[in-house]
Amino acid sequence: MRALCWNGINDLRVETIDDPIILDPGDVIVKVKLSSVCGSDLHLLDGYVPAMRSGDVLGHEFLGEVVETGAGVSKLTKGDRVIVISIIGCGHCWFCDNQLYSLCDNSNATPGMEETVYGHAGAGIFGYSHAFGGYAGSHAEYIRVPYAETNVFKVPDGVSDETAVFVSDAVPTGWMAADLADVQDGDVVAVWGAGGVGLMAMTAARIMGAERVIAIDRFPDRLKKAHAHAGAEIVNYEKVDVHDALMDMTGGRGPDRCIDAVGLEAHGTGPGYLYDRAKQALRLETGRATVLRQAVRACRKGGTVSVIGVYGGFVDTFPMGALMNKALTMRGGQQHGQRYVPTLFEHIREGRLDPSYLMTHRWPLDRGAEGYGMFKHKTDDCLRVVFDPTLSAGPGANNLGAGGPA
Amino acid sequence: MAYQRSRSSKDDLAADLFTPGSLAVGVIAALALRRMGTLGLVGAALGGAWAYQTWRNKTGKPPTHVIPRAPLTVRRSITIGKPRPEVFAYWRDPTHFPRFMAHVEDVREIGPDAHHWVVRGPLHTAMEWDADLVDIRENQHIGWRARPGADIVNEGSVTFADAPGGRGTEVHLEVTYDAPGGKLGAMVARLMGEEPDRQAHDDLRRLKQILETGHVTSSQPRPHGSR
Structure with a gap:
């Protein structure tokens, strides 16, 4: 698959890499339709978050379609249109039981650095360095999502992709x-x-x-x-x-x-x-x-x-x-998105909340480096560049401009 | 009850590392590192330590400590969100250990409450011993002790207590062992990123993941670009 990889400070490249696979029974694989840049990625790009490794796939705010489910997943099925909360909860520990999902005890597969610096480790985060679990990110055609029944939410009918994608991170945060x-x-x-x-x-x-x-x-x-x-x-x-x-x-x-x-x-x-x-x-x-x-x-x-x-x-x-x-x-704190999603979709459906204007640019993955450059320097009135791995590169890529989607 | 705890093993180790003898070793190590890289040093140090220990075990000669040795005690605690009997029951069967103890390759029952352990050391060396479970108190405490002749002299215990407010079970682990090659071995282990303290903690985290979520949390293997 194609994916946007971090290769060093402010060095991003689209590469062809292996597809993700199911590792645990609670996993699903999501085919990514939209994956947004986020301000917190800039700290990774600029080298302020240590523990990035060359080749890491970025991205943690995304929407897509479930294409494969682990043996232990019953609440999700292939074809579901879903958003995934950026910060991973295991759904079983004391913190998840108390809806403090970003403090999850179990989802950070590489907690050592956080434990040393912060005293304790928080949850794992997609595409956010080896201090936060070393999970591959969503600027790719496919992504593995662990503990899917806790972190994956079906998008209600009538809510557009362009609106729903931000319920992954920007809205709950x-x-x-x-x-x-x-x-x-x-x-x-x-x-x-x-x-x-x-x-x-x-x-x-x-x-x-x-x-x-x-x-x-x-x-x-x-x-x-x-x-x-x-x-x-x-x-x-x-x-x-x-x-x-x-x-x-x-x-x-x-x-x-x-x-x-x-x-x-x-x-x-x-x-x-x-x-x-x-x-x-x-x-x-x-x-x-x-x-x-x-x-x-x-x-x-x-x-x-x-x-x-x-x-x-x-x-x-x-x-x-x-x-x-x-x-x-x-x-x-980092967002406990899982706690807020139902409320947020309710506000969206009733018209009180519309995040879709954040998507000022919808670009193919191949323009990843350019997209982050624009986002970082905030040129072209850019609020968020959202990558669509199904778009092909070159002319015809859909630049929504400063006005946002119609 | 007042909290009492002696200096941590970390402090001990730090103090040990700054004795004149170990400083000399440190200087040599630093020079060797620059000349031949970490692996060369580790290989030389561990190779020497194990060759010596094997010779010692085989010949049965009394140990004359060419390399300084010091027992190392590691204490770590974790809270697991499951009832005490469930956590105790899991620990009561040492054949479960390889699932969450990264360096334990195999634990096989060889008799009532007796097991043969195979542990992987740095550089894929294998260390083995027989150990007995001792001082078992239902839902409260389990101890173990390696029998004489072990590749690593070690003993340990784990204590189980109810966490307050229905938060599950506090697991307190304490392991004492002679680090391979004594202080040098411990230092080398640190160079390799295999600090005993860290190992014990990571092992407990994996145990918690298994008991709370059903499996060890994994983010590997995962797709990645060129390195």
């Missing part, structure tokens, strides 16, 4: 950001990062009762989409001071809930940002804490900071004094 933030009726919710996850967090916050949502980013097209699709007020941090703007917009209170949908490769301005860039380049710091510092400082006293952007290791000069003295609650 954004939803969980708002859930962790504990959004209450009447809240002002500030979201740093208007990428796929941030936009979904804004919509989720609205559905959960937020009265106002504020989007913070530097790309005008993304801020425009935040305004158009999530009714967000916008802050361009390259034009204004974020803290001053947030204080102005909230009568000095600060946002009740602050969501970091950016993570370790945050951009910013000023000396703090340059300090982080320098230390990170020297590998003295693994994450840039620009967003975290702003969020903690701006957050309303007694409010919540929800961290859904990915961090890998350590950050410097974290404002612990502000967190403690302002009695903030800080929560974070």
Whole structure:
């Protein structure tokens, strides 16, 4: 089969590799129809997540068709149109029993590195390095999915592929950001990062009762989409001071809930940002804490900071004094998508939630490297490039442009 | 009950590794590594250690420790989400061990509560011994001890306790053994990425996977591009 492989820092190539096979009775093989890039992949491409090996297949947000089932699978059959949650739950451990699927005890087949660095290992993740299980990713024609009955969900009739694919990761991750933030009726919710996850967090916050949502980013097209699709007020941090703007917009209170949908490769301005860039380049710091510092400082006293952007290791000069003295609650985590899928499909079917506009580009797999380049540099108003392994390369590839699918 | 635990084996090993003698070994090892690569060193060290041990076992001569030796104790714990009798029953049959102990190739019953073990060491060397189950307390504790003449002198025990809040069973494993080639062997094992502590932990994780999900979690073999 054809697959998009990581061959080194910012070196992606499409190669012909072996088809996946069923390894365990609970496995299924999915024929991939759509597989999205994700901001968290950029950390892999840029070398911030160690334990990538040359030849690893990327991709973890996907939709497809079940083509083979293991002997122990009874709830899924060949031909099912499905999405798969990016983060793998075994469905049997204490964490899965408590719907904390991304903390699964058993699905990470290579837990050593996480245990050493974090104290404990979380769940395995498709196409996300050998620290997270060493599973092959979805930017390929076929993918093996372990513990399928826990991680694979049939797409309800009437929900399009272009909508459903994002229920694999961007939608539940954004939803969980708002859930962790504990959004209450009447809240002002500030979201740093208007990428796929941030936009979904804004919509989720609205559905959960937020009265106002504020989007913070530097790309005008993304801020425009935040305004158009999530009714967000916008802050361009390259034009204004974020803290001053947030204080102005909230009568000095600060946002009740602050969501970091950016993570370790945050951009910013000023000396703090340059300090982080320098230390990170020297590998003295693994994450840039620009967003975290702003969020903690701006957050309303007694409010919540929800961290859904990915961090890998350590950050410097974290404002612990502000967190403690302002009695903030800080929560974070990888998404427990399995818990949210039924709710999310319900909101989608009833028209409250439509992630399909995230797909600005639908490209063949062969344009993988180009697609990631565009996604990384956010050219052509790109929000998400979604690879369709059934498309052939060359002219005729469907560029949906900035407007999204019709 | 107050928590009491002596220095971990890790600390012991670290301390051991910094005795003057071991420092010398370390320097030699470092030089050898640069000249002939890890495998050469490991081969030489283990080859020497085993040749010596085999000679010792065959001749029955009293051990004169040319290579420094120190018993190594490994302790690891894990919580398994299954009732205590179920976890105990699985461990009560040592022929299950090869399913989750990566280095154990075969465990065969040779008598009531007695087994013959075959364990794979670095570089595909095989080590064997007979061991007896000892101190068995139903649903609480199982011990084992290698009989004299073992390739690796070892004994161990596993204790089972109810985890609080209905979270299943806490399994506490403790194994003491003479590392092959003593400290040098342990150091070499570390170079090979086969740290005894890590091994024990990985073994317990696999046991948990089997009991909770029915099989060991696998991501290999998997399709991949050119390396």
